[in-house]
Amino acid sequence: MSTDTAREHDIHAFVDNEIDAARLAEVEALLARDPAAATLVNDIREQRARLHAAFDGVLDEAVPARLMRPVRQRSRFGAIAAAFAWLAIGVAVGWMVRDARDERTRMPLPRQAAVAHAAFTPEVRHAVEVPASEEAHLVRWLSKRLGANVRAPRLNELGYELLGGRLLPGAGKPGAQFMYQDAGGRRLTLYVTKDADNRDTAFRYLNENGLHVFYWIDQQLGYALSGDIDKEQILRVARAVYEQLNP
Amino acid sequence: MSRFDLLIDAHIPHLRRYARALTGDVARADDLVQDTLERAWIKFHLWQPALALRPWLFAIMHNVYVNQVRANARRAHSALADDDAAALAARANQSDMLEVNDIIACLARLPQEQREVLLLVSLEDLNYSEVGRILSIPIGTVTSRLARARTKLRTLLDGSGQGSLKVVK
Numbered sequence: 001m002s003t004d005t006a007r008e009h010d011i012h013a014f015v016d017n018e019i020d021a022a023r024l025a026e027v028e029a030l031l032a033r034d035p036a037a038a039t040l041v042n043d044i045r046e047q048r049a050r051l052h053a054a055f056d057g058v059l060d061e062a063v064p065a066r067l068m069r070p071v072r073q074r075s076r077f078g079a080i081a082a083a084f085a086w087l088a089i090g091v092a093v094g095w096m097v098r099d100a101r102d103e104r105t106r107m108p109l110p111r112q113a114a115v116a117h118a119a120f121t122p123e124v125r126h127a128v129e130v131p132a133s134e135e136a137h138l139v140r141w142l143s144k145r146l147g148a149n150v151r152a153p154r155l156n157e158l159g160y161e162l163l164g165g166r167l168l169p170g171a172g173k174p175g176a177q178f179m180y181q182d183a184g185g186r187r188l189t190l191y192v193t194k195d196a197d198n199r200d201t202a203f204r205y206l207n208e209n210g211l212h213v214f215y216w217i218d219q220q221l222g223y224a225l226s227g228d229i230d231k232e233q234i235l236r237v238a239r240a241v242y243e244q245l246n247p
Numbered sequence: 248m249s250r251f252d253l254l255i256d257a258h259i260p261h262l263r264r265y266a267r268a269l270t271g272d273v274a275r276a277d278d279l280v281q282d283t284l285e286r287a288w289i290k291f292h293l294w295q296p297a298l299a300l301r302p303w304l305f306a307i308m309h310n311v312y313v314n315q316v317r318a319n320a321r322r323a324h325s326a327l328a329d330d331d332a333a334a335l336a337a338r339a340n341q342s343d344m345l346e347v348n349d350i351i352a353c354l355a356r357l358p359q360e361q362r363e364v365l366l367l368v369s370l371e372d373l374n375y376s377e378v379g380r381i382l383s384i385p386i387g388t389v390t391s392r393l394a395r396a397r398t399k400l401r402t403l404l405d406g407s408g409q410g411s412l413k414v415v416k
Contacts (some may be wrong), residue, residue, distance in 0.1 A: 009394055016368055016375070051354075061260075067263075067280055
């Protein structure tokens with residue numbers, strides 16, 4: 001490699017924050033004395049800026065539904081993956097049903113959440129058992145009853161304020177419900193249960209008679225976020241919940 | 248696989264941005280993203296949480312893209328990369344912003360190899376060693392390809408606008 005080429009590569013590495021610490025001083029000296037080198041630095045930075053100007057808009061576009069799991073219809077790969085996924089779910093469900101002593105009372109997580117949502121969101125005066133003003137108490141109490149550390153995620157940035165929460169009889173296990181409300185009075189609920197038999201799952205979605213429920217299981221805790229507002233918006237909130245619970 | 252989908256979801260906008268810049272076409276780009284996600288879904292058991300997910304996904308996208316380019320080249324005489332160039336140029340014509348026009352049209356005229364390295368570094372901010380792993384090339388090759396790509400893009404940009412008379416082949 002000629003010296004010129006090596007120098008040129010150093011300049012690229014400098015702009016890209018890839019330069020070795022040992023060479024940094026050398027490159028800075030080069031930039032100070034050689035106008036052509038300085039021009040190259042500017043060119044590289046300008047290209048970067050123009051590429052971002054041209055394509056960063058894509059980051060803010062809504063992701064098309066076909067790219068969001070579990071919608072996978074087009075290709076063979078998708079079909080195979082879906083087949084395996086269904087097979088796995090079938091085996092898992094079969095195993096759970098076989099294993100469950102009280103299978104009749106065992107309602108799936110999203111259904112429990114949807115029922116609890118439907119039961120309490122219409123309430124005006126008794127929507128919650130413990131109001132958000134006593135959040136510390138609420139969280140302590142629910143954590144104790146569930147036998148796991150639960151928290152009420154902050155959703156204010158997304159426009160939802162915590163109203164409070166309540167303890168619920170789950171399918172043989174207690175469940176916790178946190179209720180949120182936006183400025184327009186629309187309500188979301190986050191349902192949390194603990195089950196030692198729970199196995200981690202991916203993010204899943206269920207439409208329960210028009211109610212959107214996103215649910216997942218993480219370290220024995222099952223979470224379900226329910227609401228009848230826009231599905232995309234609920235998904236955004238669900239992601240925020242997930243991120244806060246898994247920092 | 249518990250967090251896999253969620254983790255991947257966070258990268259979809261970046262995969263889409265890169266694919267858009269690579270192919271210059273909205274639908275083609277999203278097809279590429281979809282194929283990539285499907286492949287990732289099948290291969291997720293090979294992914295180790297210790298490895299950064301983003302480079303892993305970009306590596307899958309690179310392989311899918313290269314295979315598509317090859318398959319297309321076999322099917323037709325025109326390579327997919329040429330289609331991409333045409334798509335990029337068409338998109339550039341539709342755009343209202345002259346500056347954006349220029350860069351999109353010029354990007355289309357870079358060789359595919361150079362376009363990939365340039366976009367991974369300058370647009371996606373991946374570091375050289377990640378880019379090397381993504382494209383299965385040594386770091387030295389990343390550096391030299393990157394330098395060539397930027398020089399060529401500079402030449403193209405100089406020739407495309409601002410009334411320059413420089414002829415670019």
